[in-house]
Structures are given as C-alpha cells and as structure tokens.
Amino acid sequence: MATPQAMAPVDAKPPVGRKDMYKAFAASLTGTALEFYDFAVYSAAAAIVFPLIFFPASDPVTGTLLAFSTYAVGYISRPVGGIIFGRLGDEIGRKKILVITLMLIGVATFLIGLLPTYDNIGVIAPAILVFLRFAQGVGVGGEWGGAVLLSSEFGDPNKRGFWASAAQIGPPAGNLMANGALAVLTLTLSEEDFLSFGWRIAFLISALLVAFGLWIRLKLEDTPIFKAMEARGDKPKAPIREVLATQRRPLIAAMLSRIGPDVLYAMCTVFTLTYGIQELGFDRGQVLVAVLIGSALQIFTMPLAGAISDRINRRLVYGVAAVGAAVWAYLFFIVLEGRSPVMLVVGIVLGLLCHSFMYGPQAAFVVEQFSPRLRSTGSSLAYTFAGIIGGAIAPFMFTLLLSTYDSWVPVAVYLSVACLLTLVGLALGRDSNVAEDKEYLQTGQAAAELVESK
Template sequence: MNVELRYLRALVAVVDSQTFTDAAIALGTSQAAISRSVAALERALGLRILQRTTRNVTPTPAGERIIEHARRVLDEVALLERAAQDQGGELRVSYAWSALGRRTVALQRKWEELHPAVRLIWVQSNAPTGGLANGGVDAAVVRRPLVLGRPDFTAAATRTAAYLERIHWTDGTLLAFSTYAVGYISRPVGGIIFGRLGDEIGRKKILVITLMLIGVATFLIGLLPTYDNIGVIAPAILVFLRFAQGVGVGGEWGGAVLLSSEFGDPNRRGFWASAAQIGPPAGNLMANGALAVLTLTLSEQAFLDYGWRIAFLISALLVAFGLWIRLKLEDTPIFKAMEARGDKPKAPIREVLTTQRRPLIAAMLSRIGPDVTYALCTVFTLTYGIQELGFDRGQVLVAVLIGSALQLFTMPLAGAISDRINRRLVYGIAAVAAAVWAYLFFIVLEGRSPVMLIVGTVLGLLCHSFMYGPQAAFVVEQFSPRLRSTGSSLAYTFAGIIGGAIAPFMFTLLLSTFHSWVPVAMYLSVACLLTLVGLALGRDSNVAEDEEYLQASDEPAEAVAR
C-alpha cells in the first residue's frame, strides 16, 4: 500500500468543497487528478471513504474517521515544515525497542521520501519520554503514536509515517493476506466435489473440468469492473472469482498427481509425482515475469488503468493449450483397472472417512510444514524484508525468484532421491532442516545484506523442495488405489487451510503483536513438528499394491481372450 500526502490533500479538499470540480480549482489541478487520488486512497485502505451523488460528495461512516485523521496529519505536516526551519533541519526522536524494533529503518526511508531536507535522528531508550523534559529529544515514539514534546514543535511526518506503516503492516497487510486466503479456504470444496468424481468418472475428466473452471475465473478477473465503476460489488465479485479459482485448484491437484504418478513406474513414483509439484515455483516465475514486462513497458498510470488486466486475459491462451493437451490424454491404468473390475467406489468420501482415517490424518499433517515454509519464503519475506528491514522490493523479489527457479530442478531431484531412499526419511530430514533454518534465516537478515537475503531464501526454498517434492507421492501412497483421488484431494485441500491459508496472516499477527521474529520462527517450527507427526503416522511406499491391482484386472481380460 502506498498512501501519499497528495491523496490526503485531495480528500480533504473534496470534503471541504463537496465537489471534485471545486476541489480541483482549490488545489490548482485537474478534476481527473483529484478523482484518481481519492480512488487510490480508497483502494489502498480497502474501504469506501466518500459517497458520491449527482450534486455533492459526503463522507461514509467509515470515511469520517479517515478524514479526521487526514486533517490532523496535514495540520501536523504544516507545523513540521515551520518547525524544521527553526530547528536547523534536524529532528531527534526517541523510541522504545518494544514499540518499533527494526521498523525504524522503514520509517526512515518513508521520512526521507516525505522530507529529504530534514535529517531524522533516532535515539533508542528504555524510557523514550524521559528526554522530553530536558529537551534532549523533540519527540518520543511509544506503543501508540508520538508523545509530543514542546508545544511549538512536532515530528509530524514521523507520526504520519508510523500511522501509514501501521495501517500497511497490520490492517492493510492482514486484509491482503485474508483475500489471499480465500483461494485456500475454497479448495476443500473442490476437493470434496472433484476428488470424489476422480474415483467415479476418472482422473482425465476431472482435469479438463477443473482447468476450465480455473481458466474462466481467471479470465473474468481481467474483465472485472473497478471499484470506481460499480462500487463495493467489484471486490465482492473478485472474492467470488478467487473462490472459484480455489475450487478448481482444490479439485485439480489430486487428478494431476494421479495422472503423472499412475502413468509412470510405481518404483519411481516420487519422481513422476513431483511433476505436478513444480506448479507453484513455475507459476511464481511466470507471474512475476509477466509483471516485470508490463511494468517496464507501461507507465504506472497505464498499468493501474488497464495494464494489470493483460496478464489475466492472456491466461486464456495457456488454458486453451492446456485443454488441448488434456483432451488428448487417456485415463490412467489404475482407473481403467477399476472400471474393468467394476471396483469403483459408490460413496468414496464416506469410505475414506470410515476406513482411511489414519492415512487421512497422516497425509494432512504431512502437508502443513511445507505449506508454512513456502508462505514464509515467498509471501511473508516480501513484506518483512521491505517493511521491517528496509530492503528494496526488487532485492527481495530477486531472492524469491532465484529460489523459485532453482526449485524447478530441486523438486524433481528430491522426488527421485525419495525413490531411492526411504521417502519418509527424506521428507522428515527436510522438515527438521526447515525448522532450524527459520531461526538462522532471521538472524542472518539482521545484517541487512542482499547477498545473505538471497542465500537464506534459497536455502529455505531448498528445504521446502525436499518436503514438497516427495509430498505428492507420500500423500497418494497413504490410500488404496480405488480411493486415491478422494483421499488425496481431501488431505491436500483441508490441510491447506491450516497450513498455507492462515500462515501469512499468522506471521503478520505475531510480528505486529510481539514485535519480534522469534514467534514467527516458532510458528514454523510447530508446523514442521506436525509434519513429523504425520510422517510417523504414515506408511511407506507399497508398489506391490499397484502391481497386484493391475494384474488382477488383467486376468479377466485374458480369460475372455482365451
């Protein structure tokens, strides 16, 4: 979220004049510029501030609080500009570590953007307000915004930065991560619907249906009207489309894993099943690559106006290509054997819940550690690195992209190694490594070295690869062939809720509550511990089960031929 002072000035001018036209005249700019500033502020805060009618503009109930704060910020900025001249362009601000911690770096950068001519000096103190009495500092930051010093002086821009940073880190980031979680929460719906159908009508048909669902929802996001056009209906439709995407993904995973693993040699299931696992890093690379191209070729305003839609609309080409491939595929030998034997389950969900409880729990728990590790490496690291440590967005993004690129190779490698060594052992070692890595990662980041940021992120994604690569094969192997689609889909999607869906939210909540990375690392450690419990409950690969199943299905056919 990027809230600028010009947005606040535009908002206050519109409220005072009650029309966008008069506000534009008062600020000496265009009506379109005023409208864009207010719209940008509403998007950044995730709420509607103004109610527009044909004659005038009035604040919404939620907007009144924002407008009140905007006035206070602008008043303090005006005081700051006068006070900074009297103080020789230097401000001394005392702070408590428990209140800001390392966030002073991010606040310093925001300060420099707002007031490059005024030098800000941070003074760490266990009693930050103590220096106000003797004039040692000009202001002090405690748990709440600034405790101001002399009545003729205020560090208003620091208060502005702290407020905007707090909105971004707590409210704005939690809102963004909650929207991100919608795609995870809807996945069990897809797992229930399509996982069951995968054991009843076949793996191939499910892959075709789910790809169409994901593709249509993604394409429609590119056509979605904006908040300015249809108001609150726009984000509601967006959430619905994200929900539809999640349903498709939840149903697709089981079919994709089974198609790749059941066509391959059962003795190399870890390698073949890992083909479906490279989707997240591959998608991460493609999405950020498309974003980079659009950012370089379009202006910021053009990107905001229409450029962001291009990637969503182009996805239709990928969907068409995927459908062309999937329609040419046959169903897997295992499903054909089920059909030949008449052994398709009639109530697969009930069977899994009554006869496969331990495999279901084992598969679900095994997924939590990898999900939380990936969320920390690719989602939370972006926010933490930028907001807490002061890295440029490009620096953090490069680290994530390098790690994602390497995962295209390390995931199949991990799957292949798990075929030669006990799969649960490989998985478990990686879970322990991830739990230890979290603490080391945050410690080395204290130095704010871009090189160590890359090294730490790559190592974290390497730990993830050696869990996520063998994961598909491990989950599939927990269930009998006739219940694999249902069992795998239920385990994968429901575990996603308690793993990947809430992880970014919990990371942000823990950091904003305790102002320390230690609870975040502990959260990951607990997730990895749950994965170890799941591995202990699970079973090793049973290749003979597949071979016997296929052989038994061939015998009736051979008898008919004779």
C-alpha cells in the same frame, strides 16, 4: 479357469510405453504449472497490489490483512474442489476432472483481470474478487489429486517419487512465470501505470496458457490404474464415506504431512514480499527477483528430491527437510537484518530448497497412504483440508504476529510448530507399497482380457 491373479507375473510393470509415461508427466506438469500460475499471480498481487486498489485504508496493515484474507479464501474453498472432484476422480476417471478444473480456474483468473476497482464500483469490487478467488480455490482443490495420479499411475510404481513430482513442479514453475510476468511489468512500467493497468496483463494472459494446457490434456487417455478399476468393477460407490470410515489414520497422516511445506512456501513466496518491502525497505523488483531465482531452482530440485526419496526411505528424506526448515526459519530473519539483496536471495533459495525436499516427495507419500481405488478421494481430501490449517492462514498469521509483537521471532516459531506437525504426520504414515498397484494392474488386465474373449 485360472484366476486373474495367476494370469500375470508378480513384477508386472504398468502396461504403457515410455512415450505415454512422458506424455502423462508433461500433462501433469504443464497443467498444474498453468493453474498455479493463475494462483501465484493472485498471491503476489494480494501482497503488493490489492491492498491499494481493492481494500483502501488509512492503515496499510489493515489493507494487507484484508488482502491476505482473500488469499486465504482460495485455500478455504479448496476442500469444496477436493470433495467434488476427488470423488469424481475415483468414479468417472482422472482425466475428465483435470479438464474441468483447468477451465474453472482459467476463467476465474481472466475475469479478475477485468474486475473494476474499489474506486469504480465500491464494496462490490472486493466482493466479486472474493467470489472469483473462491472459484480459483475450487479448481486448484480438484486439480492437485488428479494431476498427481495422472503422472504417478502412468509411471513405474517403484519410481513413484520421481513420476509424482511432475505435479509438484507445477507450483514453482507457475510461481516462476507469475513472478516473472510481474517483475517485467514492474520494471517496465511506472508505479502509477502498474497499479492502473499493468497488473491486469498478468491475469489476462492466463487465457492463452490455459488453452495450451487443455490441448495437452485432451490428448491423453485415463490412467492404467483407473482402467483396471473399471475392468474389475471395483470403483467405489461412496468414496468419501469409505475414506472417512476406513482410512482415518492415512488421512490424518497425509494432512499433517502437508502443513509444514505449505507454511514454509507461504513464508518464502508471499509473506516475504510484504516483509521485505514494508519492513526492510527492499524494492519490489528486488524481492520478486529473489523469489524468481528460488522458484527457478525448484524446477530442478523437486524432481531430484522425488528421485532421491525413491532410493532412500521417503519419510526420512521428508523428515530431515522438515527439521532443516524449522532451523532455517530463525537463520533467515537473522541474515535479513543486514538488508543485503544478496542475502535476501540466499535466504529465499535455502528456504525453497528445504521446501523442495518436503514437497518433491510429498505427492508420492500422500498417494501411498491410500489404496488405489480410493486414491483420488483420499489424496484430494488430505491436500485440500490441510491447506486450510497450513497455507490458508499462514500469510495472515505472519502479518498479524509481526504487527502485534513487532518482532520476527513469533513468525519463526509459527513455522517451527508447523514443521513439527509435519513430523507427526510422517510418523503416523506408512512407507510405499507398490504391490497394491501391481496387483490392480495384473487383475485389471486379466479381467479385461476375459471380457474380450467372451
């Protein structure tokens, strides 16, 4: 009897049609965009609304620090989602966890839009806000790994950088929708109306967006790689334990690779709102529009960066962008000293361009560090734990450094160190190995055919 390896050619492609590949790309993109819309609405509100209505204080810096603390809770809770849903992704499938995570974050965001303020119910209001933020983070922590695998495992493994970038486009697309909604509300409502009820609209419409995402995801089957795992009987029984025992270097490499992009993104899309408004005197609308333009361009630059990383060494593309981000950190603050709205847009766009060429290839790089049978667990753990030491504390640290030293230089140094850690992670990591995917697909298909023939 022929072995399963002998039943398929070595260069076999994923056993799906082009239509299924595009459906998976769209499902990964739209679902992640909708989830990050919810997450980004909170991030923007934490910078410009929540310090006033949930954390009132005579010192505006104190209110901002408290608001950013709840922002960090959304990152700290991500490992909970990564542990729960990452493991389940390797045990029960990628598709099922994506439906659950989408509902979790959607319900939490909708309830934030209904939450009474500090003036209404006192300290209970920020307490509930923290709890709902925690739930958001759990959902996002489980979302990313599944979304990346959904698009990358349906696509050609030789073009994983492009296909995996579908999930990476989600954050800028979600950020674009979130800041667009907030910008429209800011421009059409008075300051009093915006703080009274306007900000709630952006949270409440998430119900419609999540319903649309569920409709797309429920139409998909699970990925060919997971089906191959089932056919081979190769699903891990204790994936977390196995990753921690056998995949320590890949886990560290993937975690460190994320720190620089996370900190840079927090700088461009969260801290800039506070710094631009409170320190430089820009109008809220000017800063939101600048972030809006940068996020819109990322929708195109991220898949481009992923595609380029398929043709050029992925770690090289990633590393060059990390160096560029470290240099940009200083130039950004220098050009902003002129308080020009045009230079504000230029600075944010260039920062998010550097981010695109790290974040675009990032999904493929992280996935490639782990074997197919442990990808969901390994990728989710790396993504979520890196978020704690990267994006979670970044806005808080930026604000603390600025208020302590009354200078932007420590802030720029902080970002440079984060980019250096990313370079260390890239050096520890490995390049793409598509042979693993092809071997799984070949033997999985052969095993399935063998079962059907009996």
